[in-house]
Amino acid sequence: MASKKNEYKMLELQFKLAPVYFLAPALILFSIFVIWPIFQSIWISFHQWNGFGPMKWIGIKNYQTLLHDPRFFISIKNNFLWLTLMMLAPVFGLVLALFLNQQIKGMKIIKSFFFFPFVINLVVVGLVFSWFYNPDLGILASIFRLFGLKPIPILANENLATYGIIVAGLWPQTAYCMILYITGLTGVSTTIVEAGRIDGASGFQMLWHVILPQLRPATIIALTVTIIGALRSFDLIAIMTAGGPWGKSFVLAYQMYDEALFNFKMGYGASLAVVLFLTMIVFIYFFLKNIISTEK
């Protein structure tokens, strides 16, 4: 009898503790390597630190320095450019998805070819686009010469470098948004579309009043991932220009890396990371609110 009671107690205990032991590995790893470092970075941003010696508390001085740093304003300006221009990705993605939303022979394989850029790593994308822009041997230069124009070294031009990198960034991002919209389109109700047709809606009218409202979930995801991706942009800049020419293609993410690992200004780098983090928190908050509200 006693053993039966014990067994029951054990069963209850393992049930009560279940959330703890199932969550523990994920939560411990995530806390140590993702959550805790955020607070550490905020702490470091109030210090002067070269990465190995002792840290010196300097209060908000790093943040004051930011306001007088011309490179910081270039970064902000370029981050803004990225954010605005990358918004073309959902638009192009939708256009491509609509273009491919037909049932012809071989369409499945054609669609998967269109997805390719999304799967390929940005190092390769960056390399390829660098050659495209290369003023001596790039394909863009050949096109310029074809029209009798002198090729422009896009990535070495301080006014054009960022635009050149953003174009490269649009390629995989458009593919990504296209995937989201293609899946979204398969969920669009045929009856509503046909009803719309009978009512005489067509073309843009149909798209605007019938299709787009039904694609709302896809649009929300496409916008979120594009905004986050644009603010996170780093790989392409590192590969294509390394921030150059003269730091003119810096964004916050790249400037932070540069200050911390090349100028050994860990505190200052951390303050740049905090600025980027706070910017992104705004977007993360809206996205979370959207997800959590569907939970209740």
Added chain:
Amino acid sequence: MFPTPIQRRSMPTRFMYRLGVILVLVLWLLPLLAVILTSIRPGSDISSGNYWGIPSRFALIENYSEVFNPARSPMLRYFINSTLITLPATAISLFISAMAGFALAIYKFKGRIFLYAVFIAGNFVPYQILMIPVRTMFVNLGLFDTILGLIVFHTAFQTGFATFFMRNFIVELPYSLIESARVEGATEVKIFFTIMIPLLRPALASLGVLLFTFIWNDFFWALTLVQSDAARPITFGLSALKGQWLISYNLISAGAVIAALPSVLVFFILQKQFIQGLSFGGVKE
């Protein structure tokens, strides 16, 4: 269907549409076609200025074996490193996030929505806010510049997205299965392994493909947590070789094809799972 199905249009329109699709596809993949073409071009073409035309000779084996020759380039090493990092990190992430997702979906404990939100939010933070502390921590723990270090970090970081994904999948599963197992006296661990895991197979496949691509394609953490060839993955390796090979574009291209191939292959083979996963989880870094 929207737009109007092409079958309802006239014959010439249908023909034009097919032609248009092919044309757009070629333009769309032009950068890739250029890399593939360059990777089979002999080095002499590059020096004589034949960059974009038809290769004068088919040098596929020549270029690729040069790139993969350990005596001539560390590319093989990088490829093995990437594999050694990506596979364990993907597998461990899948396992611990399946457990965490299970806990968040099944047990109605206090603070579960908060934890769920923490996992999602953590997945979105900029890498730079983690960089200095993680790097310092890795140096202190002896994980800096090691393959193990990258496995640990990727596992930890991907757990955010993976838990979010798993939890949403498990929440949709029939709860009655679990309850009836409990009535029969099964422990929670047993329920997880014998009932949950088999049901999770499609989700594990979709998520596995996504995690594989994310981790394989990582560049930032390779750049900041590694400095020697011994632990360097292929993305970072390729960018380093760019400087070394200078204008041997045929070799860089061959390297680029090799670096891109695993994620492209995984995507192609498990395409259905990939797209399901993407539209289900809906969030990429």
